[in-house]
Amino acid sequence: MGAAGRPVPARRGPPPAPAAPPPPPAPPPASPAPAPSAEPAPAPAPAPPPPPPIMTEDPQAYNQCLTDLKAAGAQFTERPRIDDGDGCGIDKPLEVTEILPGVSLKPKATLRCAAALELSEWMRTLVIPAADQALPDKGRLTAVDQASSYICRNRNSRSDGKMSEHAKGNALDIAGFEFEKGDVPMKIVPDSEPTLPGAFQRTINSSACLYFTTVLAPGADETHKDHMHLDLIKRRNDYRVCQEPN
Incomplete structure (x- = not known):
């Protein structure tokens, strides 16, 4: 008790410490990372x-062609149908040894009748008269040196691209001509010289487009630098490609 007998209040202690805040809730368990999606498989190439298909000859047109080719004096043999796959082939191939009387194909050429007939007509009406006029010292023209007739391949022998007309028997490559006087064939070459041999070379290049729908003169491009290419591809409105030497 304090003085005067009054009771002394009991000393109060410090206030209790505040309660600790509850811990934050635990985060939800992490979802497993999605597996990377697989790359879609590439679409198959078309x-x-x-x-x-190999062109089927019209019987009436084919028989007329044979009649005309025989009348021209060509020497040839009919061969069995050629089908080398991939669209290559000739329905009614001819193996031609002489394109006109006394004018050989060296070596013999395998062609469609239509291609052989156009070659025969071009030689008869234009090439031989031009040779007689421009090259009288060489004597009679006796042979056509051909570099390629039927062969199953694409254009310019590429691994892709369009099929060559050679693969249809519709084309012939000519490297030169042989004459009765002289042991060396006359090569078909670009010739712009103001001479009779030059005039002959230019005449055969330009005149061929009267009979063939494609004429690539020697030197027209890298793949035709040493021969003339002739073919009978069909284009709209009878359009023709007549390419002179570069």
Whole structure:
């Protein structure tokens, strides 16, 4: 008790410490990372278009062609149908040894009748008269040196691209001509010289487009630098490609 007998209040202690805040709730368990999606498989390459079918000869037109070719004096043999796959082939191939009487094809050429007939007409009406006029010292023209007739390949022998007319028997490559006087064939070459041999070379290049729908003169491009290419590809409105030497 304090003085005067009054009771002394009991000393109060410090206030209790505030309660600790509850711990934050635990985060939800992490979802497993999604597996990386697989790359979609590439779409399959489209199938290449089927090769064109071998052209079937019209019987009436073919028989007329044979009649005309025989009348021209060509020497040839009819051969069995050629089908080398991939669209290559000739329905009614001819193996031609003479394109006109006394004018050989060296070596013999395998062609469609239509191609052989156009070659025969061009030689008869233009090439031989031009040779007689421009090259009288060489004597009679006796042979056509051909570099390629029927062969199953694409244009310019590429691994892709369009099929060559050679693969249809519609084309012939000519490297030169042989004459009765002289042991060396006359090569077909670009010739712009103001001479009779030059005039002959230019005449055969330009005149061929009267009979063939494609004429690539020697030197027209790298793949035709040493021969003349002739073919009978069909284009709209009878359009023709007549390419002179570069």
